[in-house]
Amino acid sequence: MTKFAINVDNVSFSWCKNSSILESCSLAVPQGEFWMLLGANGSGKSTLLQLLTNLLVPKSGTIKMNPPVGLVFQNPDRQLIMPTVGADIAFGLVSENLSLSETRLRISEALLAVNLLGLEKKPIYALSGGQKQRIAIAGEIARRCSILLLDEPTALLDHEAQLELVKGVRNLVKARKITALWVTHRLEELDYCDGAFLLEKGKVIQQGHPQTIKKQILYTEL
Ligand SMILES: Nc1ncnc2c1ncn2[C@@H]1O[C@H](COP(=O)(O)OP(=O)(O)OP(=O)(O)O)[C@@H](O)[C@H]1O
Ligand SMILES: [Mg+2]
Numbered sequence: 001m002t003k004f005a006i007n008v009d010n011v012s013f014s015w016c017k018n019s020s021i022l023e024s025c026s027l028a029v030p031q032g033e034f035w036m037l038l039g040a041n042g043s044g045k046s047t048l049l050q051l052l053t054n055l056l057v058p059k060s061g062t063i064k065m066n067p068p069v070g071l072v073f074q075n076p077d078r079q080l081i082m083p084t085v086g087a088d089i090a091f092g093l094v095s096e097n098l099s100l101s102e103t104r105l106r107i108s109e110a111l112l113a114v115n116l117l118g119l120e121k122k123p124i125y126a127l128s129g130g131q132k133q134r135i136a137i138a139g140e141i142a143r144r145c146s147i148l149l150l151d152e153p154t155a156l157l158d159h160e161a162q163l164e165l166v167k168g169v170r171n172l173v174k175a176r177k178i179t180a181l182w183v184t185h186r187l188e189e190l191d192y193c194d195g196a197f198l199l200e201k202g203k204v205i206q207q208g209h210p211q212t213i214k215k216q217i218l219y220t221e222l
Contacts, residue, residue: 006181007065008025008048008052011024011025011063013051021202022051023201025199025203029195036190037183043202046183047202049149049181066146069148071140073151074155076129076133076135080135080136080139084123088124089110090103114134114172137153137169148178170193187217
């Protein structure tokens, strides 16, 4: 039987009294799979991710996920706050009260996972956009997150860095049995995921095979 790592059941949410942003929204992501969430500007994708990370509370409905849950933003400059790579990843581990050697081990494991081993001392300002996104992901891997939520992580990247990131996340999901939900507008990224949801006005209107979702979006745009 399929086990779901992310379970959203009939969730409704509104920012203000008279306008509903999410309306009986339901979706479930199978454990160990890489799913994408698409939808027009303003359809509620980022709001849904904020609900999944407990930054917002639903008006009704239930959300079930096993913490710790990692979130990666569109702009890594809003996520990476320490001067160097190692310090930034370590900062995310402060609440765990680890010893220095345990912290170092977690950092190197996480950097290995995103293929950036050896960059511990590198200043954040000296990284490329793609490297910054991989460091943001490494921070969540170091925290042992089994669920990764990514809100348009490639929006600021060029084509080459975009493909490197999407392939890298796919490899991480498969190698570490992580579950990932990736928000995007870029249809070519659908070639790398296991399944996709299409959100319209706060409701999932289609879900399933990525190529079917791709065709539906292209057809609607005609
Ligand atoms: N902090 C906020 N306060 C009030 N309204 C908000 C807030 N954030 C988002 N909204 C509104 O909620 C709706 C959904 O926004 P959301 O950011 O979730 O959409 P989105 O699908 O992520 O869009 P995009 O593709 O542009 O990122 C929009 O109408 C937006 O104006
Ligand atoms: Mg958004």
